[in-house]
Amino acid sequence: MEMNVLRIDMQAGRVTRAAAGQSLAMLGGRSLIARIVLDEVKPGCDPLGRHNKLLIVPGVLGGTPAPCAGRISVGGKSPLTGGIKESNAGGVAGHKLARLGIKALIFENKPADARGPFILVLAKDSAELVPCPDLAGLGVYESAARLQEKYGKRAGIILIGPAGEKQLTAAGIAITDADGEPGRYCGRGGMGALMGSKGIKAVVIDDSGTRAPQSHDRKRFLEAAREIVRLIQETPQTAQVYRNWGTAALVATTNALGGLPTRNFSTGAFEGADRISGEALRELILARGGLATHSCMPGCPIGCSNRVPRADGSNLVSPLEYETIGLLGSNCGIDDLDAIGEMNRLCNDLGVDTIDIGGAVGVAMEAGLVRFGDAAGAIDLIREIGKGTVLGRVIGHGGALAARVLGVRRVPAVKGQVMPAYEPRGIKGLGVTFATSAMGADHTAGNTVRVQIDHHSPRGQVEASRNAQVSAVIYDMLGVCLFVGPAVKSRIDLLGDLVSAHLGIPCSADVLLELAKETIMREREFNRRAGFTNVHDRLPEHFEEEENPATGTTFDVSDEEIDRMWD
């Protein structure tokens, strides 16, 4: 199938379609974003101005029956960090875009038409910009419901909430899952604000009448895919841990390592960890008839997601994940899963990243606006975002800005983006990733928590982070969920087989590694042109000066070692 790039010029209100061409065949997701952003986006531009572009890009394996290959990437210059950004999520959008033959959506310019915001409605052979003023300011859940009413429950939806419309820089982009719930988030980097700046409220994807992209060698493709499924089913992490406890299994792990952010990253162990652990969550879900195992996309044999009901059985949130529990929970001193779930739902509905908002609430607590542990106070703070108050704007721009405004010196962020739920003095490899990733502080950019290493020692962390960073790109360019990683980490050749068999272009583990490294170099080059230097590849000062009381360690990986990381 011919894959196309659709350019949506918001100034002209015009969609143009062009064949992607063979030169882009091996690029998708994060790697295609790196290529297009470096080639086309003026590095010094205002991220919310007309020179920035919003990219929505499935992975190379999007639409295929490869397991967990439907992730969708969004990208551009980040309004949060000022650097390049790719953020991806599960749900159905990746597969559906690929089935429509879409290699990339590129939103350009600024909207000139005052009838907005707009939705882009994609169907077989059509792409139309439709004004949707009736959705302006509506929450994500209600917006999705109205769009599903109009375009059918089977349509995939990519959308923003009021935070994105207000261009708050902790705004994310929501994606509907296999049940039509808009709970999957491209949360990081303020990409929702970028979407808002383009005047786009939603992209609706109707793939009726399409079929999956055909692979060049279907037999070989299915063989490799089956082998991966077999590995997933044989690997304890994928077959049991993710499946039964979801990502929340990490609470116990990181807490034991002194790496669970607690009370604005002031320590790495939380006395309430047992009450917000994977075990506690599973118990609560099962007792209420929810789903402790759930897949966000078709073709996922892992099922790390969940559906969490309230005590009365009504739907609270899906999924409730580790990062949210760490940031809105322990980082705010909150040990109540119901409260965390309500905060999560509120964030989802407003369309903001739970990580950056958890960071901002933690900062506000340290500043004394609300006391640590006060869930009702935290919920009120998040509600301010929707009210559009100055306080709400401060919170809605995320933790780094909140710290600047409120005068909190313990800033839990790098390049303006809040750290995910890994205390970097307790899990130092993630500290290296946070410091050095072109993405800002981001666990998905190179997670070392499961590397066999002394996480409290500075030794080997740069190497561990580098390996994890390169490896992460492979998944993020193919559109394959990172959680396949534990099953295939020593069989990357199988991913190469999938690409070869699908595209009919020779590929291997080595080719994938090279493409991943090229992607990282492109991202770093964009950031260099955007004004980043090695000074920006640092953790905030206090992590080097204050001990994490849970571990007795500071972050002591040397600047010199970090600066040589990509030589």
Place this chain on the structure above:
Amino acid sequence: MEMNVLRIDMQAGRVTRAAAGQSLAMLGGRSLIARIVLDEVKPGCDPLGRHNKLLIVPGVLGGTPAPCAGRISVGGKSPLTGGIKESNAGGVAGHKLARLGIKALIFENKPADARGPFILVLAKDSAELVPCPDLAGLGVYESAARLQEKYGKRAGIILIGPAGEKQLTAAGIAITDADGEPGRYCGRGGMGALMGSKGIKAVVIDDSGTRAPQSHDRKRFLEAAREIVRLIQETPQTAQVYRNWGTAALVATTNALGGLPTRNFSTGAFEGADRISGEALRELILARGGLATHSCMPGCPIGCSNRVPRADGSNLVSPLEYETIGLLGSNCGIDDLDAIGEMNRLCNDLGVDTIDIGGAVGVAMEAGLVRFGDAAGAIDLIREIGKGTVLGRVIGHGGALAARVLGVRRVPAVKGQVMPAYEPRGIKGLGVTFATSAMGADHTAGNTVRVQIDHHSPRGQVEASRNAQVSAVIYDMLGVCLFVGPAVKSRIDLLGDLVSAHLGIPCSADVLLELAKETIMREREFNRRAGFTNVHDRLPEHFEEEENPATGTTFDVSDEEIDRMWD
């Protein structure tokens, strides 16, 4: 007289004194700050953390009878811009410090003693840190009055208001003038926040029993000084314009050029310019029995300052200056000098920079919090700073942060610092200075408004800015007021004569030029190490994309020309 460097270690609560040595003899004010900051301050440090240093430094000619030579410089890594900063003011501190033989005060580390804030009391042969908890949170006027009550009306005082104590990054440092009024401001770059972070509320300088630093060749010194005074008295700009109308004379000039910032820099001409002009101000002052001509320091034959009474004759503010009128006046759409004076007094009392606060109020008006022209609303906004509300913190951090929080895309700032009252599409040489100075947007770093050039054309602006930037450093390192410039601009040799005669070290115009260029290079080097690149030497995007309606011009000096500026 042996000049000394005093280091005040706030952690240890200890003051140490060391001879400055001959190698620093030719350095003072801005040039000494550049040297010490580059040598001693960790470029990547948190500006409000223990690795930053606050420097207070008189000029090379401080304490001497050279005209207008008593300016005082403060410096360090700016909490506002993240780069190096020097900001200077008139008043009596520069002369008095020099009379005490003080070459530089260097405040280091973070206060460990909880009895603070502290005052540093300097007298002949003594330097003492004294806790002053009773002054905590007090306004600048009341604080100064209490200190004068205790230490005498003749003591010079350097102090901060509640904004500096709160470490708000638009906080400045106030200096008392020859009347004891604390109305002279080292306003820019958030140096008040840096002083607050060191736990210092005030420096009190009692120079009783001292005498002026003796010059090596007193006769030659006085000859050169007298020649400069003669030139000042013969030059229309210094003898008439500054003297009669003060800096406010510029309102008519810039308004005619389309260069008077109006309604958040959306245009460069203000329909109310006549009501806030130098003429209008002079008339108002004289009608009320104030002083339209006033000197902020002993030994100033220019008298650009003023004392503005209220309608009831009570003291409103001294001085009321052009930048304040431009930023709190036209930039906020306000054409009422009384209201502007009240805003000025309020800013002075809180201890904030009128330029950055004017920028922030303009931004808040563009965001719709208060309408343009609403003086009462603007005053309420400024009062929020003192109340310590979240809105007050947003305003108190200055215009760039306010724009970020409030989602205003017309950002009137470079490197985080608000532009002074020169619309850069109307006066393009200042646009070049704003873009390229290591200080962030700053008119005193290189003002081209009086250069004979077509201010609307891009041609020749880089050269004009470069010349003005180098020239400015000469004054700022000697401690001589920039306003001597119009009189001596073609007789820089006279300044060289002063230095030679004072220090007994050969000096000339060329030597001064070389020292000035070295200073600029040191500043740029510090910023480079702190993570600045040429991407940061740019005006905000909209100045290149939107026309200034008053001139029909955009800012179109090319990036390439700007990047070659210092080759």
